[in-house]
Amino acid sequence: MSEWDRWVITTDDRVKHDAQFQFLKPVGGYITGDQARVFFMKSGLSVMVLGQIWALADMDMDGKMDKKEFSIAMFLIKKTLEGLPLPPTLPPGLRKDPQPAFITSGVTLSLSLVSDSGHNGLCSVSSNGQDSNPASTAYQDWIITSANRPRYRLLFNQHDRNKRGFLTGVEARSILSQYGLPNPILAHIWNLADLDKNGNLNCDEFCIAIFLIEKAISGSQLPNTLPSGLLPSNQPRAFGHTSPSVTAKQDNESKESKSYLSFEDKRRENFRQGQAELDRRKQELAEKMRLDEEIRLENERLEREKQQKLRMEKERQQAVEAEKQAELSRQLEAQREQRRRQAVEHRMKAARDAEKQRQIESERIRTDALLKERNHIQTLLEQAVAHRASLLESASSQQQRLLELDSRLTVAQTEVDSHKTSINEMRSKRDAYERDIRDMTEQVEAAKAELTHWQREKEQLSLRMAAGVDMNPVMEQYKTLQSMREARIKTIEQLRNKLNELDQNMTQQGHELATRRNKIDDSQDRVTRTMLDLVDLRHSVEQKMQAYKLKRKSTDLSISTSTTIGSTQKELYEAMFDFTARHPDELSFTTGTLIDVFVNAPTNVGPGWLYGQINDKVGLFPETYVRKKSMGKLIHLILLVFIK
Numbered sequence: 001m002s003e004w005d006r007w008v009i010t011t012d013d014r015v016k017h018d019a020q021f022q023f024l025k026p027v028g029g030y031i032t033g034d035q036a037r038v039f040f041m042k043s044g045l046s047v048m049v050l051g052q053i054w055a056l057a058d059m060d061m062d063g064k065m066d067k068k069e070f071s072i073a074m075f076l077i078k079k080t081l082e083g084l085p086l087p088p089t090l091p092p093g094l095r096k097d098p099q100p101a102f103i104t105s106g107v108t109l110s111l112s113l114v115s116d117s118g119h120n121g122l123c124s125v126s127s128n129g130q131d132s133n134p135a136s137t138a139y140q141d142w143i144i145t146s147a148n149r150p151r152y153r154l155l156f157n158q159h160d161r162n163k164r165g166f167l168t169g170v171e172a173r174s175i176l177s178q179y180g181l182p183n184p185i186l187a188h189i190w191n192l193a194d195l196d197k198n199g200n201l202n203c204d205e206f207c208i209a210i211f212l213i214e215k216a217i218s219g220s221q222l223p224n225t226l227p228s229g230l231l232p233s234n235q236p237r238a239f240g241h242t243s244p245s246v247t248a249k250q251d252n253e254s255k256e257s258k259s260y261l262s263f264e265d266k267r268r269e270n271f272r273q274g275q276a277e278l279d280r281r282k283q284e285l286a287e288k289m290r291l292d293e294e295i296r297l298e299n300e301r302l303e304r305e306k307q308q309k310l311r312m313e314k315e316r317q318q319a320v321e322a323e324k325q326a327e328l329s330r331q332l333e334a335q336r337e338q339r340r341r342q343a344v345e346h347r348m349k350a351a352r353d354a355e356k357q358r359q360i361e362s363e364r365i366r367t368d369a370l371l372k373e374r375n376h377i378q379t380l381l382e383q384a385v386a387h388r389a390s391l392l393e394s395a396s397s398q399q400q401r402l403l404e405l406d407s408r409l410t411v412a413q414t415e416v417d418s419h420k421t422s423i424n425e426m427r428s429k430r431d432a433y434e435r436d437i438r439d440m441t442e443q444v445e446a447a448k449a450e451l452t453h454w455q456r457e458k459e460q461l462s463l464r465m466a467a468g469v470d471m472n473p474v475m476e477q478y479k480t481l482q483s484m485r486e487a488r489i490k491t492i493e494q495l496r497n498k499l500n501e502l503d504q505n506m507t508q509q510g511h512e513l514a515t516r517r518n519k520i521d522d523s524q525d526r527v528t529r530t531m532l533d534l535v536d537l538r539h540s541v542e543q544k545m546q547a548y549k550l551k552r553k554s555t556d557l558s559i560s561t562s563t564t565i566g567s568t569q570k571e572l573y574e575a576m577f578d579f580t581a582r583h584p585d586e587l588s589f590t591t592g593t594l595i596d597v598f599v600n601a602p603t604n605v606g607p608g609w610l611y612g613q614i615n616d617k618v619g620l621f622p623e624t625y626v627r628k629k630s631m632g633k634l635i636h637l638i639l640l641v642f643i644k
Contacts, residue, residue, distance in 0.1 A: 146286065176189070422516075436502070440498070575625060586621060
């Protein structure tokens with residue numbers, strides 16, 4: 001037989017459960033699932049466990065609970081809180097109807113019943129109403145049967161945990177208030193049950209109180225005085241303790257009744273009383289035997305429960321010990337893990353500290369290096385500024401020298417032009433002289449031919465004269481020819497003289513031309529040397545500027561635009577017209593300004609535009625406003641002129 005099969009709901013538990021059920025204000029004898037859930041959640045159990053308890057207690061599965069189902073649920077909650085596991089199915093002992101309950105309906109008494117005012121209310125109930133005979137026929141059958149007395153005593157023993165033999169007023173009121181009767185009725189019951197009026201209830205008085213409560217619940221009228229059948233065996237039949245007037249009245253009635261009794265009546269009365277006393281004693285003996293048996297059974301049950309509790313306590317202690325061991329193991333493992341983590345964190349912290357120290361040291365070294373580099377750069381910058389100033393001064397002097405060379409070149413070009421004009425004039429004169437010489441040469445040749453002819457004529461005439469022939473006409477002719485010959489000879493002499501003069505002039509002019517050619521060669525050499533010096537100077541300036549800009553770039557202080565400009569090949573242009581910039585990226589200049597034009601511009605340049613630099617300013621300008629200033633073409637032109 002399992003532990004679950006021995007689960008039963010006791011009367012005391014049912015009374016408590018019914019009082020709690022009434023506190024929830026059921027409607028039609030049922031409470032809703034929401035009401036039960038809110039009440040059950042106060043136990044502190046999890047929703048899953050409460051769901052299992054609901055599934056076991058709600059036997060008809062209607063989603064609501066009556067008194068029986070509520071009592072089963074409360075019993076299961078109690079067992080769960082005691083650490084017992086829930087059964088898979090509802091035990092049969094919980095399905096059975098419990099012993100008759102002591103309350104049927106009503107509202108739970110307020111806690112004011114256990115206060116001083118409640119106690120005074122219980123003690124202040126008046127008993128001076130209409131007196132009735134305690135032995136009247138209406139209450140003669142009110143006796144505590146042998147079936148109910150053990151139940152009442154068992155309930156008393158369950159609440160008398162200290163085995164004092166009585167319940168205090170507070171304890172008794174807390175029990176009686178669970179039955180849901182009004183306070184006046186409970187106060188009247190207390191007044192009837194508390195026989196010795198000591199504010200406590202012993203076992204017999206507690207049984208009387210429970211009996212009267214059951215009668216009140218069943219709808220019976222409570223008597224004003226306690227019926228004689230409810231008096232315990234050791235209590236006098238007369239209720240002298242109730243009130244003096246009632247006691248006197250009872251004595252008078254007893255005396256009057258005795259005076260009218262005959263001897264036979266007395267004998268029958270004595271026999272009846274003896275029989276009643278015998279029956280009472282038999283009943284008390286049987287009751288005592290049953291009570292002893294119940295006490296024995298109760299003790300056995302309590303012993304079993306005690307053993308069960310000891311076993312469960314032992315198992316619980318073993319489980320707790322095992323849990324403690326497991327918890328200790330977990331704590332040790334957690335401590336080891338904590339120490340391991342602390343060691344790892346310590347190593348990581350040491351590594352971080354070392355890394356941080358290394359970074360600080362490297363940062364310090366880097367800072368020192370940067371400071372040194374900064375000082376060095378500052379020194380270089382100062383040197384560069386001084387060098388730039390010297391370069392600007394040198395460039396200014398070179399520019400002045402360039403202008404001087406340009407002026408000298410212009411003078412030389414003018415001289416070359418004048419020499420060229422003189423040479424052209426001399427060429428014209430030379431051509432005229434050559435034509436005259438050719439004419440004179442032709443005339444001399446003609447005169448020579450004519451002279452030869454006349455010599456032959458002379459020889460013939462000489463022969464004729466020797467032969468004696470008449471020579472007069474011939475002589476005349478001869479004389480004429482002779483005079484002509486002489487005239488021709490003079491003319492030839494004159495022409496020869498002129499030719500000699502012309503040769504002398506040509507020689508002198510040749511010497512002069514050679515002298516002028518030597519001068520032109522000297523000028524050409526000077527111009528060439530000047531241009532070479534200018535080119536060398538320009539290259540030197542560009543190299544120095546490039547080296548200066550490279551130094552600035554190496555120290556992160558260079559300007560990207562200047563570096564780009566300095567490293568770019570340039571050509572020299574001269575402005576022919578004034579130009580004013582119309583946009584920020586354009587370059588303004590005046591006529592005659594020299595402009596350095598970039599061959600490979602660092603920016604996109606549209607057609608018809610150039611990108612150049614004037615001093616430190618750069619920008620775009622129209623190509624038609626400038627002309628390229630080339631020294632090499634001018635020198636080549638001069639050389640061509642001299643070669644011709």
